[in-house]
Amino acid sequence: MxxxxxxxIILAMLSTKLSNKIGLPLLIGFIxxxxxxxxxxxxxxxxxxxxxxxxxxxxxxxxxxxxxxxCVTRESFKxxxxxxxxxxxxxxxxxxxxxxxxxxxxxxxxxxxxxxIASIISSTDAAAVFMITKASPIKNKLATTLNVESAAxxxxxxxLTITFIQVAMGAFTSPLIAILLLxxxxxxxxxxxxxxxKITIFLFNQLxxxxxxxxxxxxxxxxxxxxxxxxxxxxxxxxxxFFMGYWLGNSNFxxxxxxxxxxxxxSTIFNIGLFIMLGLLSSPSRFxxxxxxxxxxxxxxxxxxxxxxVMIATMASKYSFKEKLFLSWGGxxxxxxxxxATYPAASAMDGDGFIFNTIFFAxxxxxxxxxxxxxxxxxLLKFTERKKPDSPHSVExxxxxxxxxxxxxxxxxxxxxxxxxxxxxxxxxxxVLISAIMRKKQIILPKGNTKIKAHDxxxxxxxxxxxxxxxxxxxxxxxxxx
Numbered sequence: 001m002x003x004x005x006x007x008x009i010i011l012a013m014l015s016t017k018l019s020n021k022i023g024l025p026l027l028i029g030f031i032x033x034x035x036x037x038x039x040x041x042x043x044x045x046x047x048x049x050x051x052x053x054x055x056x057x058x059x060x061x062x063x064x065x066x067x068x069x070x071c072v073t074r075e076s077f078k079x080x081x082x083x084x085x086x087x088x089x090x091x092x093x094x095x096x097x098x099x100x101x102x103x104x105x106x107x108x109x110x111x112x113x114x115x116x117i118a119s120i121i122s123s124t125d126a127a128a129v130f131m132i133t134k135a136s137p138i139k140n141k142l143a144t145t146l147n148v149e150s151a152a153x154x155x156x157x158x159x160l161t162i163t164f165i166q167v168a169m170g171a172f173t174s175p176l177i178a179i180l181l182l183x184x185x186x187x188x189x190x191x192x193x194x195x196x197x198k199i200t201i202f203l204f205n206q207l208x209x210x211x212x213x214x215x216x217x218x219x220x221x222x223x224x225x226x227x228x229x230x231x232x233x234x235x236x237x238x239x240x241x242f243f244m245g246y247w248l249g250n251s252n253f254x255x256x257x258x259x260x261x262x263x264x265x266x267s268t269i270f271n272i273g274l275f276i277m278l279g280l281l282s283s284p285s286r287f288x289x290x291x292x293x294x295x296x297x298x299x300x301x302x303x304x305x306x307x308x309x310v311m312i313a314t315m316a317s318k319y320s321f322k323e324k325l326f327l328s329w330g331g332x333x334x335x336x337x338x339x340x341a342t343y344p345a346a347s348a349m350d351g352d353g354f355i356f357n358t359i360f361f362a363x364x365x366x367x368x369x370x371x372x373x374x375x376x377x378x379x380l381l382k383f384t385e386r387k388k389p390d391s392p393h394s395v396e397x398x399x400x401x402x403x404x405x406x407x408x409x410x411x412x413x414x415x416x417x418x419x420x421x422x423x424x425x426x427x428x429x430x431x432v433l434i435s436a437i438m439r440k441k442q443i444i445l446p447k448g449n450t451k452i453k454a455h456d457x458x459x460x461x462x463x464x465x466x467x468x469x470x471x472x473x474x475x476x477x478x479x480x481x482x
Contacts, residue, residue, distance in 0.1 A: 012030055012276065031276070034276040034277065034282070036279075054342040054345075057274060057277070064274070066244065068126045070248060076147070080145040083317045091153070092122045094305075098309060099118035099300060102300050115164045119161040120355070123333075132375060139383045145327060155242055157336060186236060186239060188234070188236070193241065197248055204253040207254070216259060216262040271335065278339070281342070282356075302329075307325070314327070326377065326383055329373070329377055332370045333362065410467075411456075413475050419452055424448035426474075433461040434461075439455075439456050452474075
């Protein structure tokens with residue numbers, strides 16, 4: 001068993017190279033691995049327990065969604081906050097409402113049953129969107145909008161799905177109670193997330209350990225505790241950990257760099273495990289009975305529900321019609337809808353597996369169609385910009401104490417006024433230190449007579465609040481020479 005699991009992990013990581021080359025979202029490769037070794041493939045694993053899948057996936061999603069919030073920078077959030085949050089909340093509700101009504105009309109399903117299906121598939125996938133926007137040089141405003149929306153909209157989809165399942169099971173005695181509980185789940189989640197963000201900062205400052213690993217263990221405990229408290233108080237734990245992650249990611253605390261690396265690693269492991277497990281649970285042999293219905297649902301979602309929801313949710317924004325069309329096509333589906341598709345089965349509402357198989361096939365189609373065409377569509381609509389080179393080197397500041405400084409990478413763009421100037425000629429101030437320069441994939445030790453060249457990547461040690469000013473001086477202002 002351990003040999004097979006280790007083989008799957010190695011195979012999953014090697015598949016990332018192939019995925020990047022052919023432009024497919026990573027989750028497709030991981031799901032295909034799960035399908036290939038499952039009961040419809042090589043039969044290495046026989047896994048068909050939807051309830052166990054839900055319990056495992058719930059735990060995995062806690063860390064995955066926390067890391068999604070943790071990676072959203074305050075600057076990115078502020079630049080597109082209105083539009084992204086509108087899409088992540090109001091847009092998800094509109095998508096679920098429009099899609100649910102049309103499913104009810106087309107398939108003649110019960111209205112609540114239709115809304116359950118629509119709610120499950122109403123959110124976009126952060127992992128898929130992040131990979132696409134990173135691989136394709138999409139304009140920063142549009143890429144950031146999609147990234148923030150995809151990172152922030154999972155809680156609303158989860159909230160809607162749980163609410164409609166509870167309605168179907170008769171858990172709510174009146175519409176008023178349902179609305180009040182819905183409001184509390186959202187606002188209570190945000191409140192608990194903020195409180196535990198503050199408590200986590202306090203605990204990190206009090207730990208004062210010489211071991212980086214202790215801080216990594218502490219962050220896991222704090223995340224799970226925030227989720228547990230939310231669940232105990234009837235608030236939404238996913239919303240709590242997402243916003244807790246956002247506030248922590250934009251704060252300074254001891255060992256932040258090592259904690260960030262740990263969270264990135266564990267999120268990657270959990271994503272791989274989640275996708276492979278969902279692939280194991282799927283039964284492609286059953287797709288012959290549901291592929292037509294899934295195709296209709298995907299078509300309605302791609303060409304009717306999502307576009308209408310985007311147009312309405314962005315009415316107050318300054319985005320052009322072409323930009324809104326692009327955002328509409330950026331609603332790539334992923335792991336969360338597949339996980340949510342296990343909820344009805346776990347609640348004894350999907351005995352024949354129709355919802356899970358339909359959602360699984362619909363998500364797969366969305367990834368293949370939208371995931372592979374979003375980059376080319378950006379080029380067609382002229383929403384691309386020159387891709388910045390990636391540095392093969394990393395210079396990081398690891399601090400075991402709360403620190404005001406951090407290490408940043410700055411690219412010297414074509415035509416920057418600092419090009420062909422020596423470091424001794426540049427007046428960046430006493431609070432800024434250029435610690436290393438990456439040029440043509442080689443690290444250069446900076447000296448006073450070192451000249452800056454176009455496309456250099458500077459590793460700058462500075463306070464986070466000053467990094468934008470440094471970038472402005474290096475790339476846009478000429479009045480800084482001594």
